[in-house]
Amino acid sequence: MRPSLPHPRKNIGRWATAALAATLSLAFAAPASSGGEEHSARSYEVTGPRTAAQRTAVAATGASVDAVRGGSVVITASRDQADRVRGMGYTVRALPGPPDRDDGRTATPFDFPPADANYHNYKEAMAEIDADVAAHPSLMSKQVIGKSHEGRDIIAVKITNSAKGAAPGGAAKPEVLFTHHQHAREHLTVEMALYLLKEFGSQYGKDARVTKMLDSRVIWVVPDVNPDGGEYDVATGTYRGWRKNRQPNSGSSSRGTDLNRNWNFKWGCCGGSSGSTGSETYRGAAPESAPEVKVVADFVRSRVVDGRQQIKAAIDFHTYSELVLWPFGWTYDDTAPGMTRDDRDTFAAIGKSMAASNGYTPEQSSDLYITDGSIDDWLWGTQKVFAYTFEMYPDASGSGGGFYPPDEVIARETARNREAVLQLLEAADCPYRAIGKEGQYCA
Structure with a gap:
């Protein structure tokens, strides 16, 4: 479990705001290098940042903050960006690169290292999904919702017992969305999607909770939002x-x-993303300028029926650090325009319950550092979907392999989220039940 951290967003105060402004001015003093190399970034541990404001300033160099530890952070950064972080007075130590898992065997292009052969590349994942859909035609159907930049299919799998029509009282079934693999190197999240399909398909009619959810919910699984990046990795x-x-x-x-x-x-x-094309957190030329984002956003918008968004809750799976996060990421404040105290308390109550089931740490996204233009903020801010981010195994120490945990952990770490997923499905018809206000909001 990650060490507990101070949360400076509570009444951040004038002195902290001034300190952040000063540090941000240093961070933005020179543009991040756009880089002539295809990928010149590497991992570093930065010792010193302890507050969300300090971590935000580190991220403002254009580095991505990959893990937050007690008194340090792990970043992916170019040499230029790492030098700028050093210029803030922090100790910056280069970390080893991605693990070599060839296991003494010859690597195959566009596939995982031989020792990690149980991970699924894009072709293998699509074949696995097709097999699941074919095995459970009364429960699952696959839709191609768009194409990636390089022309790969982005799909959504619909999971529900269609023979069971409307929810009790004639209302439409609440819908829940699970998205995976926005970041290319986070391959364990694709395995999470495959686990969900297997679990829902195999346990329907056997497990009472799974059966009830597939009878009364519509589940959407988008297994791979970034297939091009994953294949390139x-x-x-x-x-x-x-x-x-x-x-x-x-x-x-x-x-x-x-x-x-x-x-x-x-x-x-x-200040929660970068305008430099060479940055790991480059935000793009415009909102939804990445075709993959527009595909998923258009799909979510298509679920507005008669003026009402049918998707009520969501999880976006990432790695790593073992966290359950909720909006907002763009502000340190608990509440903000579009987020009432009841909304925030509902997010926290469900988030903490899910985290109690999988052993993750629950917190508002901005407790870590500021991010802007993120999927959870968009899903809540524009669609009022109770959206969470799960940062999967390993914990923030990265001792389980960081972004590349060995394939031996796949079964354990995907099943670890079973209870949390079921809890969110069960809450989707009336999330405010978590704070005892179903009568006010869900009549």
Whole structure:
């Protein structure tokens, strides 16, 4: 479990705001290098940042903050960005690159290293999904909802017992969305999607809770939001540490947009993303400029029926740090325009309950550092979907392999989220029940 951290967003105060402004001015003093190399970034541990404001200033260099520890953070950064973090007075130590898992065997292009062969590349994942859909035609159907930049299918799998029509009282079934793999190197999240399909298909009619949820909910699983980036990450048969998508950036040799900074809510508003194409957190030329983001956003908007969004709750799966996060990411405040105290308390109550089931740490996203243009903020801010981010195994120490845990942990770490997923499905018809206000909000 990650050590508990101070939460400076509570009454941050004038002195903290001034300190943040001063540090941000240093962070933005020079533009991050756009980089002539395809991927010149590497991992560093930065010792010293302890508050959300300090971590936000580190991220403002254009580095991605990958894990938050008690008195340090792990970042992915170019040499230029790492030097700028050193200029803030912090100790910056280079970390080893991605693990070598060839296991003494020859690597196969566009596949995982031989020792991690139980991970699924894009082709294998799509075949697995097709087999699940074919095995459970009364429960599952697959839709191609759009294409990635390089033309790969982005799919959504619909899971429900269609023979069971409307919810009690004739209302439409509440819908729940699970998205995976916005960041290319976070391959365990695709395995999470495959686990959900297997679990829902195999346990329907056997497990009472699963059966009830498939009878009374519509579940959408988007297994791979960033297929191009994922394929690029293993294109050599080894790990490259790639994060973004693969679209070119006009006027730059640096490719890729950070998909989870490209959503059209508070995009680029608050120092929680980068305008530099070479940054790991490059927000893109405009909101939804990444085709993969627009595909999923259009799909979510298509679920507005008669003026009402049918998707009520969501989880976006990432790695790593073992966290359950909720909005907002763009502000340190608990409440803000579009987020009432009851909304916040509902998010926290459900989030803490899910975290109690999987052993993750629950907190508001901005307790870590500011992010803007993220999927959870967009889902809540524009669609009023109770949206969470799960940061999966390992914990923030990264001792379980960081972004590349060995394939031996797949079964354990995907099943670890079973109870949390069921809890969110059960809450979806009336999330405010978690704070005892179903009569006020769900009559």
